[in-house]
Amino acid sequence: MRQLKILLMVVLCFGLCGCYVLSKMDELSTLGNYTRDKEEQQRIINRVDARYDALLAAVNTGAIKQYSDQRSVRKAFGDPIVIKVAGVAGHKQERWLYRYALPLKARDKVYLYFDGKGKLVQYKQEKIQW
Secondary structure, three states, X not given: OHHHHHHHHHHHHHHHHHHHHHHOHHHHHHHXXXXXXXXXXXXXXXXXXXXXXXXXXXXXXXXXXXXXXXHHHHHHHOOOOEEEEEEEOOEEEEEEXXXXXXXXXXXXXXXXXXXXXXXXXXXXXXXXXX
């Protein structure tokens, strides 16, 4: 009889714990989504940083010259952080900014300048002063 009471108490305890967990499923689901979102954000940051490292290597070795237009630059190094369009000497010019994904990690940045036909005409690497 005593063993039956203990068994009932154990079953009741697990049952109540299960009910409590079920009542918190929304919170647990949200926490799981947050974790998955953070993992996806980190994958994106890693991808942007790897492409920026490749761009830095191309700039430092002069290999950037083989990427003569916007399409080849975008294919090799991904989308820039910012694109600014301006008129220079009466001609349209685009300035693309590349840097690490997280601003606080960025030690430098690279600007690529394209003419109105989308051809790379200039590039510049600058150190960031924090």
